[in-house]
């Protein structure tokens with residue numbers, strides 16, 4: 491780079507970004523284990539999507555975002571997208587572990603509940 495860009499400063503901040511990413515991945519892996527436990531408790535695909543719980547999760551995340559200085563709209567978009575991925579993950583897990591076929595109703599239900607990224 492040119493134009494007097496502080497390359498050493500950029501390298502240093504990127505190192506910190508990589509460290510934060512490592513922590514984020516660790517936390518997501520911990521969430522994955524819990525989401526899988528929830529899936530095993532639910533047992534059936536028809537119980538995977540829970541609109542009330544999705545809303546409660548979003549409300550909690552908005553509160554945390556305000557607390558930690560993350561823009562709420564940003565947090566909300568990440569969580570809506572994430573929730574869709576977790577729902578898919580649970581359905582995939584059920585298929586893997588029980589051979590149960592998830593019916594299309596689940597994903598269309600999640601779309602109706604506004605879980606798609608907009």
Ligand SMILES: C=C(O[C@@H]1C=C(C(=O)O)C=C[C@H]1O)C(=O)O
Nearest residue numbers: 528538539540543544547573576
């Ligand atoms: C993990 C669950 O399953 C789904 C995924 C959720 C999540 O990722 O937070 C929340 C509700 C459900 O739609 C759950 O019911 O708690």
